[in-house]
Amino acid sequence: MIYADNAATTRPSRAALDAMLPLLEEGYGNASSLYTLGQKAREHLENARAQVAKALNAQPNEIYFTSGGSEADTQALFTAARLGEKQGKKHIISTKFEHHAILHALDALEKQGFAVTLLDVHENGLVTAEQVAQAIRPDTCLVTIMTANNEIGTIQPIAAIGAVCKEKGVLFHTDAVQAVGHIPVDVKAWQVDFLSLSGHKFHGPKGVGVLFARRGLVLANIIFGGAQERGRRPGTENVPAICGMAAALTEAVEHMDADRARVTALRDRLIAGIAKIPHSGLNGDAVQRLPGNVNFCFEGIEGESLLLLLDDKGICASSGSACTSGSLDPSHVLLAIGRPHEVAHGSLRLTLDASMTESDIDTIIAAVTEVVGYLRGISPVWRDLQEGKRSYVIQ
Amino acid sequence: MLYSEKVMDHFRNPRNVGVIEDADGVGEVGNAKCGDIMKMYLKIKDGIIDDVKFETFGCGSAIASSSMATEMIKGKPVSEALQLSNKAVAEALDGLPAYKMHCSVLAEQAIKSAVQDYYEKKGIPHDSALFADLECCHDHDHGAEE
Structure with missing residues (x-):
């Protein structure tokens, strides 16, 4: 895990x-x-x-x-x-x-x-x-x-x-x-x-x-x-x-100085890896940011199904989608930074600590890339985006 | 666990996922703003649902509900598919959490919407009251039992 x-x-x-x-x-x-x-x-x-x-x-x-x-x-x-x-x-x-x-x-x-x-x-x-x-x-x-x-x-x-x-x-x-x-x-x-x-x-x-x-x-x-x-x-x-x-x-x-440097490096590796997924966007400032926090939105998918499939791969993460909170609206934080509802539903938060390794990070990148790709493959929203019937919010 | 084994099975291995290019009826319900959209494609031969495929943007129970609903109508007469209720879908999944019941409602509505499209395309006379309350994100309450 x-x-x-x-x-x-x-x-x-x-x-x-x-x-x-x-x-x-x-x-x-x-x-x-x-x-x-x-x-x-x-x-x-x-x-x-x-x-x-x-x-x-x-x-x-x-x-x-x-x-x-x-x-x-x-x-x-x-x-x-x-x-x-x-x-x-x-x-x-x-x-x-x-x-x-x-x-x-x-x-x-x-x-x-x-x-x-x-x-x-x-x-x-x-x-x-x-x-x-x-x-x-x-x-x-x-x-x-x-x-x-x-x-x-x-x-x-x-x-x-x-x-x-x-x-x-x-x-x-x-x-x-x-x-x-x-x-x-x-x-x-x-x-x-x-x-x-x-x-x-x-x-x-x-x-x-x-x-x-x-x-x-x-x-x-x-x-x-x-x-x-x-x-x-x-x-x-x-x-x-x-x-x-x-x-x-x-x-x-x-241990703060050493842990901060180490976790920040892991965080930036994870951000760089996930940013390669097309139409994904980092939420929040890239620099004025906690050492262990990574938060992305992905076009065309919903966060709860993403979390469930990551869990199947042994990865524990969280999302700001409405379905994970049991309410109608997605995360008030993502709405506050201007993410529209449909994109805020497709968010993923990964928060790291000093016990993690580069290999863990690479495993997460591969898993997220695969699961996002799979969910987009069955998503009518992603199809519409690809066919130009709907506009991308995240370029 | 949040979901029954059956929900997780249909979520992990959804049946009938995909697109029918020359579908006789296509229905889409839900709203991206609310976090769930279901699209159903029907191939109909002699009043029987010969093939059905779906695409879903949504949570685990939305994907599982679409999958289960397609299984329940495949090979059935259109008239029977129209009788499929959200409760039957939820029961077939061994239940859904109360605040996820709207996912089964979307599955029922997606089928009705696809059948309505089929009737309209083929000019088949039908009772439009059957399709009166389709869709609309803000009508359903995620917190209530349907």
């Missing part, structure tokens, strides 16, 4: 498992308990907090452990909204291609009377700091823009946007779920007030994430209970998962 869906989730690393297993088997104490077993768990928890803080260039008391990226996103947005509301500021700026954790939280805030501006992300999948500066109004309380897009991997100019927000006195949140562990992240240099991350996107476990909140920003609770995480995120801490995530993150940061 070739696992090429690392943006969906990653295989837990040895380091993550080694950190977790003893805590599941022996060190199972509640970190709030006074006896030694509990206090040992507390030590592990605080060590993990220090590790995560170091990886982000934050302070340990700015790190809140959550159940994952979606919870961190929701809490960041609701916190900024509550803080804004107190000053009579009820306008939020974001982009059209955010993760649904952000877009749906914004929907909820709109129902509470907030106004939301979603910035255009252009054909290359990038927003600019100038767009943000122009969109900021006197009543803007928050800008929330993802560090890297989960589907097309484009990396936004977060430091430049952070500088704009700082200058205008607007809170800035970034969903860095796809970026952390893959590219350098620095909350101080970026001047972000809130940042979300998720453990399972960098070879840590599922069900655990982090909300970074700059010191002085009091989080609004979205879960109520005890005093854990200074009362801002109650619930008994999942110490094994938190420690697994911290171990995976520490390892990812240590």
